[in-house]
Amino acid sequence: MAYDKFITIQSPAVPVAIENVDTDQIIPARFLKAVERKGFGDNLFRDWRYDKNNQPIAGFPLNNKKYSGKILVGGKNFGSGSSREHAAWAIYDYGFRVVVSSFFADIFKGNALNNGLLPVVVSSEFLEKIFSEIEKNPESQFEVDLEKQTFTILSSGESESFEINPYKKHCLANGLDDIDYLVDMQEQIAAFEQAK
Amino acid sequence: MEARTLFDKIWDSHVVRKVEGGPSVLYIDRHFIHEVTSPVAFLGLKTRGLKVFRPEQTTATPDHNVPTVNQHLSIKDELSRNQVEMLKRNCEEHGIVYHGLGTEGHGVVHIIGPEMGITQPGMTIVCGDSHTSTHGAFGAIAFGIGTSEVEMVLASQCIMQPKPKKMRITLNGKLKKAVTSKDIALYIISKISTSGGTGHFIEYAGTAIESLSMEGRMTLCNMSIESGARGGMIAPDETTFSYIKGRKFAPQGAEWDKTLAYWKTLKSDEGALFDTEYEFDAANIEPMITFGTNPGMGIGVTQNIPEGKELTGTDKTTYEKSLSYMGYKAGDKMAGKAIDFVFVGSCTNGRIEDFREFAAFVKGRKKADTVTAWLVPGSKAVENQIREEGLVEIFEAAGFELRQPGCSACLAMNDDKIPAGKYSVSTSNRNFEGRQGPGARTLLASPITAAAAAVTGKITDPRNLMD
Numbered sequence: 001m002a003y004d005k006f007i008t009i010q011s012p013a014v015p016v017a018i019e020n021v022d023t024d025q026i027i028p029a030r031f032l033k034a035v036e037r038k039g040f041g042d043n044l045f046r047d048w049r050y051d052k053n054n055q056p057i058a059g060f061p062l063n064n065k066k067y068s069g070k071i072l073v074g075g076k077n078f079g080s081g082s083s084r085e086h087a088a089w090a091i092y093d094y095g096f097r098v099v100v101s102s103f104f105a106d107i108f109k110g111n112a113l114n115n116g117l118l119p120v121v122v123s124s125e126f127l128e129k130i131f132s133e134i135e136k137n138p139e140s141q142f143e144v145d146l147e148k149q150t151f152t153i154l155s156s157g158e159s160e161s162f163e164i165n166p167y168k169k170h171c172l173a174n175g176l177d178d179i180d181y182l183v184d185m186q187e188q189i190a191a192f193e194q195a196k
Numbered sequence: 197m198e199a200r201t202l203f204d205k206i207w208d209s210h211v212v213r214k215v216e217g218g219p220s221v222l223y224i225d226r227h228f229i230h231e232v233t234s235p236v237a238f239l240g241l242k243t244r245g246l247k248v249f250r251p252e253q254t255t256a257t258p259d260h261n262v263p264t265v266n267q268h269l270s271i272k273d274e275l276s277r278n279q280v281e282m283l284k285r286n287c288e289e290h291g292i293v294y295h296g297l298g299t300e301g302h303g304v305v306h307i308i309g310p311e312m313g314i315t316q317p318g319m320t321i322v323c324g325d326s327h328t329s330t331h332g333a334f335g336a337i338a339f340g341i342g343t344s345e346v347e348m349v350l351a352s353q354c355i356m357q358p359k360p361k362k363m364r365i366t367l368n369g370k371l372k373k374a375v376t377s378k379d380i381a382l383y384i385i386s387k388i389s390t391s392g393g394t395g396h397f398i399e400y401a402g403t404a405i406e407s408l409s410m411e412g413r414m415t416l417c418n419m420s421i422e423s424g425a426r427g428g429m430i431a432p433d434e435t436t437f438s439y440i441k442g443r444k445f446a447p448q449g450a451e452w453d454k455t456l457a458y459w460k461t462l463k464s465d466e467g468a469l470f471d472t473e474y475e476f477d478a479a480n481i482e483p484m485i486t487f488g489t490n491p492g493m494g495i496g497v498t499q500n501i502p503e504g505k506e507l508t509g510t511d512k513t514t515y516e517k518s519l520s521y522m523g524y525k526a527g528d529k530m531a532g533k534a535i536d537f538v539f540v541g542s543c544t545n546g547r548i549e550d551f552r553e554f555a556a557f558v559k560g561r562k563k564a565d566t567v568t569a570w571l572v573p574g575s576k577a578v579e580n581q582i583r584e585e586g587l588v589e590i591f592e593a594a595g596f597e598l599r600q601p602g603c604s605a606c607l608a609m610n611d612d613k614i615p616a617g618k619y620s621v622s623t624s625n626r627n628f629e630g631r632q633g634p635g636a637r638t639l640l641a642s643p644i645t646a647a648a649a650a651v652t653g654k655i656t657d658p659r660n661l662m663d
Contacts, residue, residue: 019514022626024628024629028630029631032609047634083233083340083342085324085342088342106360106394106426107426111343111344166216182348189212189223192223193223
């Protein structure tokens with residue numbers, strides 16, 4: 001099991017209200033030199049979080065103590081660019097379990113799902129509501145219910161449902177990954193090769 | 197029988213099993229690995245006590261993290277050296293062919309596959325790198341995957357993928373002077389945006405596409421990911437077949453004839469349905485340049501930066517943030533702006549044709565004194581060919597020097613970093629903030645437009661300097 005089972009989450013959220021957040025911003029290439037999967041959270045959004053003297057940049061939400069929680073909210077087209085899974089690892093390692101946006105890049109979305117990080121797609125109107133709710137009250141609580149596939153602004157009760165395919169939902173809820181599934185299929189894969 | 201697209205034909209013939217309510221188990225013909233996205237996958241295999249299932253179908257080379265000078269010496273950066281050495285060790289342990297630094301087969305992973313004839317029509321090809329889409333130029337389904345999926349391929353020669361939607365982009369007409377496939381790519385992305393292709397796999401078609409060389413097709417398919425698409429492909433034709441014939445891993449003799457007959461069936465049927473279609477006119481494309489911080493922010497080199505007055509909300513703040521990072525103002529004219537660096541190379545434009553075009557332009561001219569230029573061949577074979585064709589002499593006479601192969605300043609994982617605040621006209625694929633080094637400002641362009649900038653020290657319409 002590569003990650004924790006996903007259970008219903010209630011948490012405040014951290015807003016990064018920027019569009020097209022690419023994976024080079026999530027984790028710059030110079031931090032991809034590790035050969036193990038740990039510590040990437042320290043460099044999450046490195047160049048937006050720290051200046052060239054490694055001092056925290058005050059305006060960036062991750063440096064603002066009023067924001068906290070397990071939910072990261074990003075502008076549309078989140079995770080574009082490189083296929084580096086380090087982007088999903090960095091977000092997870094930092095402590096997030098959910099990323100919300102109105103639109104995700106394909107590879108990032110797949111990588112997130114393979115690592116216990118739930119990408120939640122909401123409408124752009126609902127995304128704006130989430131951003132304004134956090135602005136109004138940074139401690140405002142949100143609920144992500146994987147079983148019911150809903151994202152709820154608890155203060156107002158406004159809710160939107162999100163899509164996830166049943167197989168991936170099952171994997172997330174049980175902390176399972178695809179590799180076990182595929183290794184169990186090796187005989188069938190060998191037969192497929194013969195028939196090709 | 198129902199009319200099917202080229203994508204459907206290849207995809208459907210590679211599905212081992214369809215998971216109910218879930219993805220397909222997709223069989224992978226060829227797998228490429230490099231030093232950055234593979235170590236954790238090998239570690240995963242070790243933890244699970246697994247061996248590589250089909251080692252002969254994986255090819256390895258270090259490219260992302262390698263120096264582009266003095267490759268005969270040990271790599272100075274300890275972390276980079278460790279990654280490269282670990283790739284070599286992992287390959288030795290699992291019986292995977294490894295093309296090390298300085299060897300004949302070394303180079304950027306998406307350049308060496310086609311060069312050796314490993315990349316062929318009808319295949320499924322993956323690599324832990326988003327620009328795997330390059331290989332689609334041969335009529336293959338090729339796309340980038342994450343490290344978990346690299347582990348899946350190593351463990352089972354399969355990955356689990358939902359079938360993407362299909363898009364066709366048709367480009368008819370004749371390309372104008374100094375307009376290359378890089379300009380086509382930047383033009384298309386400027387029209388459909390960096391998320392326009394998301395959820396889709398693109399097939400490029402039309403007379404302007406058919407007229408492209410294999411190098412040109414690879415550049416175009418390479419950039420598919422920058423529109424958000426998983427990949428792009430072009431139906432194989434005589435251009436494809438004659439490129440492959442005779443290469444090291446190409447089918448030989450009777451096998452060639454048999455395979456060729458199959459390859460000729462690889463095209464979308466008349467009337468096949470696509471989920472999304474676009475059509476553009478090749479005559480409308482100018483040499484392109486980007487002005488912002490994503491590849492969709494491109495304009496013709498003679499144009500002004502859009503005002504963006506129609507933008508509101510986060511669209512507006514994102515646009516302003518981007519221009520502020522670049523140090524540009526809405527409405528500015530791009531031509532004439534001073535630049536500091538020129539980078540020619542990468543899996544997008546690091547092939548022989550790119551260096552020929554650059555050489556043809558700079559021949560008899562001089563590099564501007566204010567410009568630092570890095571010419572980085574995509575592979576050892578490209579480097580050798582540059583030397584054999586006498587291009588090095590042209591570069592040197594014009595004040596340029598040739599480096600050694602690798603990904604280099606495309607992602608600046610090695611020492612080839614553009615300094616903060618400096619402007620770099622780059623033939624690579626991404627102009628994201630800090631992509632070429634913290635604070636670096638990237639302007640994406642073709643090798644010809646890069647050459648025009650290199651000799652003038654500013655953004656220049658290359659046509660003004662051509663006969």
